[in-house]
Amino acid sequence: MSNGDFAPIQPAQLHWQEHTPVARDFDDPYFSRQDGRAESHYVFLNGNRLARRFAALADGDRFVIGETGFGTGLNILLAARLFAEQAPTGARLELFSVEKHPLRAGDLARALAHWPDLGAPATELLAQYPPASPGYHRLTLADNIGLTLMFGDAEALWRLCPARVDAWFLDGFAPARNPAMWQPALFEQLAAHSRPGATLATFTAAGAVRRGLAEAGFQVERIDGFGHKRHMVVGTFGADPAAWRPGRQRRGEALVAGAGLAGATAARALAERGWRVTVVDPAGIATAASGNHAGVVYSTPSPHLTAQNRFYQLSYGHALRWLARHRFPADGQGALNGVIQHYVDDKQRAKIRAAADSGAWPDSLLLAGDDRAELRGGGYLNPPAWCHALLDHPAIRVRRAAVTALASGTPARATLDDGEELAADAVVIATAGAARDMSVDGATLDWLPLKLIRGQVSYCAATEASAAWERARCHGGYLTPALDGLHCVGATFDLHDPDPAPRDQDDDANLAQLRHHLPDYWAELGGDGIRVVDRRVGLRCQSTDFLPLAGPLPDPASDDLAALPGLWLSIAHGSRGITGTPLCAEILADRISDAPPPADRPLLDALDPVRFLKRQRKKR
Numbered sequence: 001m002s003n004g005d006f007a008p009i010q011p012a013q014l015h016w017q018e019h020t021p022v023a024r025d026f027d028d029p030y031f032s033r034q035d036g037r038a039e040s041h042y043v044f045l046n047g048n049r050l051a052r053r054f055a056a057l058a059d060g061d062r063f064v065i066g067e068t069g070f071g072t073g074l075n076i077l078l079a080a081r082l083f084a085e086q087a088p089t090g091a092r093l094e095l096f097s098v099e100k101h102p103l104r105a106g107d108l109a110r111a112l113a114h115w116p117d118l119g120a121p122a123t124e125l126l127a128q129y130p131p132a133s134p135g136y137h138r139l140t141l142a143d144n145i146g147l148t149l150m151f152g153d154a155e156a157l158w159r160l161c162p163a164r165v166d167a168w169f170l171d172g173f174a175p176a177r178n179p180a181m182w183q184p185a186l187f188e189q190l191a192a193h194s195r196p197g198a199t200l201a202t203f204t205a206a207g208a209v210r211r212g213l214a215e216a217g218f219q220v221e222r223i224d225g226f227g228h229k230r231h232m233v234v235g236t237f238g239a240d241p242a243a244w245r246p247g248r249q250r251r252g253e254a255l256v257a258g259a260g261l262a263g264a265t266a267a268r269a270l271a272e273r274g275w276r277v278t279v280v281d282p283a284g285i286a287t288a289a290s291g292n293h294a295g296v297v298y299s300t301p302s303p304h305l306t307a308q309n310r311f312y313q314l315s316y317g318h319a320l321r322w323l324a325r326h327r328f329p330a331d332g333q334g335a336l337n338g339v340i341q342h343y344v345d346d347k348q349r350a351k352i353r354a355a356a357d358s359g360a361w362p363d364s365l366l367l368a369g370d371d372r373a374e375l376r377g378g379g380y381l382n383p384p385a386w387c388h389a390l391l392d393h394p395a396i397r398v399r400r401a402a403v404t405a406l407a408s409g410t411p412a413r414a415t416l417d418d419g420e421e422l423a424a425d426a427v428v429i430a431t432a433g434a435a436r437d438m439s440v441d442g443a444t445l446d447w448l449p450l451k452l453i454r455g456q457v458s459y460c461a462a463t464e465a466s467a468a469w470e471r472a473r474c475h476g477g478y479l480t481p482a483l484d485g486l487h488c489v490g491a492t493f494d495l496h497d498p499d500p501a502p503r504d505q506d507d508d509a510n511l512a513q514l515r516h517h518l519p520d521y522w523a524e525l526g527g528d529g530i531r532v533v534d535r536r537v538g539l540r541c542q543s544t545d546f547l548p549l550a551g552p553l554p555d556p557a558s559d560d561l562a563a564l565p566g567l568w569l570s571i572a573h574g575s576r577g578i579t580g581t582p583l584c585a586e587i588l589a590d591r592i593s594d595a596p597p598p599a600d601r602p603l604l605d606a607l608d609p610v611r612f613l614k615r616q617r618k619k620r
Helices: 036-046 050-055 074-086 105-112 120-128 154-159 184-192 207-216 261-272 307-325 346-358 383-391 432-437 504-517 519-524 574-592 601-607 610-619
Strands: 014-017 020-023 061-067 092-099 135-142 145-151 165-170 194-202 218-224 231-237 253-257 276-280 295-297 339-342 366-368 372-375 379-381 396-399 403-407 412-416 421-424 426-429 450-461 472-474 486-490 532-543 549-554 563-571
Touching: 020 105, 036 050, 036 074, 036 194, 050 074, 050 165, 061 074, 074 092, 074 105, 074 120, 074 135, 074 145, 074 165, 092 154, 105 120, 120 135, 120 307, 135 307, 145 154, 154 184, 165 184, 184 194, 184 207, 184 218, 207 218, 207 231, 253 261, 253 412, 253 421, 261 276, 261 383, 261 396, 261 426, 261 563, 261 574, 295 307, 295 574, 307 574, 307 601, 346 366, 346 372, 379 383, 383 574, 412 426, 412 563, 426 574, 432 450, 432 532, 432 563, 450 504, 450 574, 486 504, 504 519, 504 532, 532 574, 549 574, 549 601, 549 610, 563 574, 574 601
Parallel strands: 061 092, 061 165, 092 145, 165 194, 253 276, 253 426, 276 396, 339 472, 426 563
Antiparallel strands: 014 020, 135 145, 194 231, 218 231, 295 379, 339 372, 366 372, 403 412, 412 421, 450 486, 450 532, 549 563
């Protein structure tokens, strides 16, 4: 179902003319039949003078390219290769490209196979190419090259995009065949997202396009086109092309309080952007709610594309790409071979089947049958091992210590329990429910709308039959295949119960739930003779609107609820910590680094901690 600017995606319908894909709906090829690569290089790379501009970048500079039609990705891949050849390794390239009708993965691979020398970025694109779900999808083409694919309408998604662009690729099918895209509203968004002196290039020289760009504030010029095309257009935003300067990446010293999933992902995202990160946790890595023996990588499908449901979907795909990029889980750490969701009632069945039928969840992500559904690509893993893998980076050090007080500022300052004071350019609070007790500028964060939900998971010894199980299963609770001979059966859900001590009756409740929903699996696990070898209690931290808090820490005493300088939050990930923390970490790291994050503004607002203070003031 559509939700304003977001709607289910219809993949491209193609026919092929030898090596050239042609869109059936627009009767237009994706690139020149003469020489598609030469045309892309001539129009978009040369038209934006990219070789010279890339070579002039300095260490720490950031260059952002925006595109209006991703297509086969040829323009983007050529730009990435040129950047790798010309720019210093300490510079960064961010690519933002929109596509209303993305190619299916097989068609993309077939199109790019014509140019086998496109190199590692093409390999990464094919490996990470997302399913056709609406919204923003961040891919990593190289250590210093990121691609955010935006699936949906060009005007809407650029209107909601947080990026400021240095060079535009105005691609897409010809205006005569796709007039809906080449509209003044889009040209206005291009101008609104341009840095002073930004350039543009496009293959078309149509008069309506030239006039629309000029009215939006671009200085446009018609020049010789490629091959049989007489003309193309280049342009500059603003009157003075010399006004352009590249953006800068913010780097420095970061401190992350908390070494669970939220803290480990935040630390890794910052380290990958060039920050030096100290992670402090009094109990060590993944010892609180992130310390369960196994957790499930899953999401909750919905047909409604609200910000909350879009986060659940987009963070699921994002987590799968993070896990694949880090080659996790390895043998003995879990498997990403799909998650089976057994319906617990007719309401859940109707919701999940409606999600599958809506088109918002393509079948490459979700298959919904009569009695169960499968979340494709998901699975199970060992969260402590995942945290250890994330924190294994030369720019990250981990200390056994507790933060007792924070002072905002530039830099911010953290006081540790041994009395030591650390200065940091950015501090990320990733301590779940303990964040409410954190002293910040002399006051606690008791305004944070958090609730703690006690959960006990039971570790059950594998039997000969259960040892053959391969996939995680969700029902009223969840059941994982064996890791080190133990199955995780869980978990209880007790609000307002902070008791950390395990209880026999909670093990009984977990097994009773398993018997009710999955009696055959209960029997294979041993039935009445199931051996509970161990158990573990954790306190899930959840917000009152069920979304994480990922963004700058606001000052509740200020008139404008301004952010406290240097202080950030990543908390309240609830029972979806494995799934939601990578996207939140990427958003935080980009915002801390003054880089464009991989999310639309409504989604950023839905995660921003200040949302609760704004609601409180509105009620007053």
